[in-house]
Amino acid sequence: MNNIIELKNVTKEFKVLNRHEGLKGCIKDLFSRDYKIVRAVDNIDLEVTQGEIIGFLGQNGAGKSTTIKMMTGVLEPSSGNLIINNRIPYTDRTKNSQEIGVVFGQRTQLWWSLPLVESFKLLKDIYQISDENYNEMLELYGSMVDIETLLHKPVRQMSLGQRTLSDILAAFLHNPKVVFLDEPTIGLDVAMKSKIRELILELNRKKNTTVILTSHDMGDVDALCQRIVIIDKGNLLYDNEISHLKHFFGIYRTLKIRPRENVIEVANKLKDELYAFEVSITNDDTWISILVNEEKNRIMKVLEAVQETHAIKDMQLKEISTEDVIKKIYEGGVRN
């Protein structure tokens, strides 16, 4: 068997208690059967071979973190089979942990008050890393990032970016077979994002580590993964080469405009006015988003058409977002 990760019909349901107030309610809750079932992951199949980087995409609440928690042995699947590295992670959590690394974006696992190097030394003991492997790894890190400025800084004094970087280094330290990165770039600026992407790619190449990366940023996935898996409301929506998808989302771009007049009114008017361009229009409180297929119409043409009838305060041009990709897949524009 070549697969490092295998999921077969994996489902996870949460029982959510309808809670009661106060001390009495608290005791009532202990025995209550007043549950609501939330199906966070719904019948997912997935096979991953050693060394792949999988981009695991989906909107907030799609079920990405839940899937990762099952693969790391924190949660038990409600049904289905889940094998990591020939083990069932939930029943063999300790052994499984020895061979995986995990980073949950924005939740550091390092010792908060210790300088990074001390955290590394503790991890060396915990994972029983040999001196030889440990030194080799630090040398490798030294060739990739400016490790010296990080090593002697207490984690609590680090910026979010430095902390994420450190967490990623810590996750690879014991040379695990699989590293799970849950939204590692969330909240980071563009420069730090690209630094972290480079680091992940290089570590994957050097150590042939399998990487499962969740994100709702298409950019992360675009930079790192050959294969992407999209999950939506717990269902597997798409699992294929990224090039296959790129063919579609590459030609879509979003034009965002801020009108001078009332956003909702303008958005409604535009739906009629731009009918011929076959665009889809959405809006929030300040911005109107117009998704344009550039094979059919040039963005500038659309913008001109808007400006003819409406005054514009501000505009932006965006690559297609995950939400839009998912919408397109639902609409049948992309085939799995």
Add this chain to the structure above:
Amino acid sequence: MKNVTGNESGAAIKRRGLVFYTKIYFKIIAQDIKSKMSYRADFIISTIGIIATNIAGFIAFIIMFGKFPSINGWSYYEILFLYGFSLISITPTQCLLDNNWSLRRYVYDGDFVKYCFRPINVWFYYVSEVFDVKGLGQLVFGIGALVYAWIKLAIPVEFLLIMKIIVALVTASLFMMALQNAAAASCFWIQNSFWLLDISLKMKDYAKYPITIFNDVFRFIFTFILPVAFMAYYPSLVILRPDNVPVLTWLSPVLGVAAFYGSYKLWMKGASKYDGSGS
């Protein structure tokens, strides 16, 4: 070119036993104390704080009991003995299990998940993260009070008695730890569980009184429901009332180990059903 590794060396991973955990524990707390001391002003202020709190507690004690030559047949120095005893037996709970006070927050913020990814015991990993140095100040006061009372009560300094008091102190500590551990673990099941921890802390205040000063209802509760009487009273009877030691005192070391083990199991059960909410 590709260095295909992972852990073929899986066999080289030693079983993680008591020696492993002890070694790691000392490394972690050594680091923790070092980092706390590097914030020197903080460290000095909190040290002064500890001393002041303990002196205040001690003065309150003298004011309350100094007036009476005896209460329910307990002399002033016997009560001081219990007072010192309870201060010592709370120390392990305060020093070693301090992180349990944050458990509820970690569980509800979803941060608890981070303790589940290491190839070591979750409870150990969790409690090892914080070592509360403040507890040590209390230990010094407790030992002071106990030794002083010991001298004033003219209890002989004999090997057997010293062994007995050590066993008694360990027993009482186990009960304290068990109560706090179990109260903290309740947050895995109950949402608003802070009051439980709070009660467990207040219990230790009752522990320093001879159980006979309470009425029957409280005596029953403190013996059979909340093990308050085991935190100082029953164990110290071995020294204070050697001619009249109840069965419960002889049983208390075994009960202490059982209570602690039970609380640990409860904690681990909670951790394994933890569903990672909040992230």
